[in-house]
Amino acid sequence: MNHVLGAPVGTLQGTVVVAEDLTASSVEVSVETAAINTLNPVHGDDLRSEHYLDVAQYPAMTFQSTAVAESAAGVWHDPSCAVWGGPICAASPPSGAMV
Numbered sequence: 001m002n003h004v005l006g007a008p009v010g011t012l013q014g015t016v017v018v019a020e021d022l023t024a025s026s027v028e029v030s031v032e033t034a035a036i037n038t039l040n041p042v043h044g045d046d047l048r049s050e051h052y053l054d055v056a057q058y059p060a061m062t063f064q065s066t067a068v069a070e071s072a073a074g075v076w077h078d079p080s081c082a083v084w085g086g087p088i089c090a091a092s093p094p095s096g097a098m099v
Helices: 041-048
Strands: 002-004 007-009 012-017 026-032 060-064
Touching: none
Parallel strands: none
Antiparallel strands: 002 007, 012 026, 026 060
């Protein structure tokens, strides 16, 4: 099962390319917004409504990396993928996979 924000989603598609030179790596992920399920019908309906995701207007949300860089702490991340100033798409070697 795939999860977004800790809740199951129906359709999640993506591509992760891990290059030998990690700075040439990339990530692209797309989620069908109508399929996001919070496991609470009231909250889920509100999340999918025009108040938040507006699934009628925006049937999918997509993240596409713009760069992969190593932080001072040795964590690989996309600098454009951040919330509240911190990376949300990051991986520590030796896994080599974005999480």
